[in-house]
Amino acid sequence: MKSLAELQAIKDKMKDKVVLREGSAQKRVVVGMATCGIAAGARPVLNAFVEGVSKEGLSGEVAVTQTGCIGICQYEPVVEVFEAGKEKVTYVKMTAEKAQRVITDHLKGGKVVTEYTIAAYAK
Amino acid sequence: MKELSLNILDIAENSVKAKAPLTQIILTESEDLLTIEIIDNGCGMTSDIVKKVIDPFYTTRTTRKVGLGIPFFKMEAEQTGGTFEIESKAESEFPNDHGTKIKATFHKDHIDFIPLGDVVSTVTTLIQGHPDSDFLFRHVTPKGEVFLDTREIKNELGGVSLAEYEVIKWIEEYIKEQYQSI
Numbered sequence: 001m002k003s004l005a006e007l008q009a010i011k012d013k014m015k016d017k018v019v020l021r022e023g024s025a026q027k028r029v030v031v032g033m034a035t036c037g038i039a040a041g042a043r044p045v046l047n048a049f050v051e052g053v054s055k056e057g058l059s060g061e062v063a064v065t066q067t068g069c070i071g072i073c074q075y076e077p078v079v080e081v082f083e084a085g086k087e088k089v090t091y092v093k094m095t096a097e098k099a100q101r102v103i104t105d106h107l108k109g110g111k112v113v114t115e116y117t118i119a120a121y122a123k
Numbered sequence: 124m125k126e127l128s129l130n131i132l133d134i135a136e137n138s139v140k141a142k143a144p145l146t147q148i149i150l151t152e153s154e155d156l157l158t159i160e161i162i163d164n165g166c167g168m169t170s171d172i173v174k175k176v177i178d179p180f181y182t183t184r185t186t187r188k189v190g191l192g193i194p195f196f197k198m199e200a201e202q203t204g205g206t207f208e209i210e211s212k213a214e215s216e217f218p219n220d221h222g223t224k225i226k227a228t229f230h231k232d233h234i235d236f237i238p239l240g241d242v243v244s245t246v247t248t249l250i251q252g253h254p255d256s257d258f259l260f261r262h263v264t265p266k267g268e269v270f271l272d273t274r275e276i277k278n279e280l281g282g283v284s285l286a287e288y289e290v291i292k293w294i295e296e297y298i299k300e301q302y303q304s305i
Contacts, residue, residue, distance in 0.1 A: 002293070033252065
């Protein structure tokens with residue numbers, strides 16, 4: 001059984017990382033988590049980003065956060081990617097599988113996944 | 124919503140938005156009933172506002188004129204023959220004892236009962252998104268109990284953020300292990 005005492009090990013491990021990481025997130029992934037987003041399936045999308053970013057070793061440069069209703073409920077789950085000096089990218093009708101591709105192609109590879117963006121849907 | 128755990132996530136987001144230092148999610152199950160309570164010590168609402176929140180055409184959001192979170196949850200409880208209650212004390216009227224309490228009871232054997240679903244994911248999602256708030260989760264079943272309090276975790280972790288993946292993963296496994304052992 002897990003015990004709270006195990007957290008001490010995580011604490012020791014994280015100490016160095018935290019120092020490295022402070023203020024270093026250049027990219028921000030924001031998932032809409034209001035009623036509309038949650039009902040449309042935002043929870044697994046958020047979890048896919050949290051897990052994928054860590055597994056790809058991007059934790060130092062990508063912050064995954066949550067927000068309320070973005071205002072385009074019909075396109076939920078909506079994910080916005082902010083990067084310093086670049087225009088915001090809005091991904092719509094997201095799924096956990098699509099999240100995986102955004103992580104590898106966009107967050108890691110620097111190439112926007114155009115077919116998942118709002119521009120591709122809102123025609 | 125496809126799972127009641129998604130309603131819990133949605134309602135608890137309101138607590139965080141109400142700047143609640145602590146949000147408690149308490150599930151109590153018997154053979155045929157499930158009671159879900161979400162209790163926060165946030166800014167609360169005046170009695171006028173409380174009356175309005177069960178109306179789908181009332182919302183706090185500014186991007187749309189409808190708010191369906193609470194009406195959905197109420198409907199889902201009542202469609203099983205269950206009940207829904209909301210009580211709130213506004214900070215302006217009760218400076219030392221304010222917050223909101225929602226209690227919904229579901230009949231589990233009713234055909235319109237929506238399954239609870241992945242409540243562990245709801246808890247970890249809340250903590251990941253709001254590492255500075257505190258959450259207490261308790262699930263009481265006839266076989267045993269599952270419990271988590273982020274204040275205890277923060278005591279152990281010192282300054283490490285609860286949003287760190289390693290911490291979230293640990294919390295997920297910690298709760299899952301408790302479910303497996305009951």
